[in-house]
Amino acid sequence: MAEPVLRGSCLCKSVRYEVTPPFLRFGHCYCSRCRKATGGVRSTNIAVNPDQFRWTQGENLVDEL
Secondary structure, eight states: OOOOOEEEEOTTSSSEEEEOSOOSEEEEEOSHHHHHHHTSSOEEEEEOOGGGEEEEEOGGGSOOO
C-alpha cells in the first residue's frame, strides 16, 4: 500500500505542496503571535524531514527566511 500524501496550499492556491507522514512533531500553539498570524485561537504546526516535503507549485513565490 502506498504512503498517504497530504496536500496543502496557500489561500489563493498559487503555492501548493505535498507532505508524506509520519510527522516528527505535531502541535498547536496558542501564543499571541500565532493567534494574530492565523486569525484564530491557535496555529497548528507539523515538522517532517526535508525528503518528506515537496513543492508542487509556486515555490518561487515563497520568501526564504
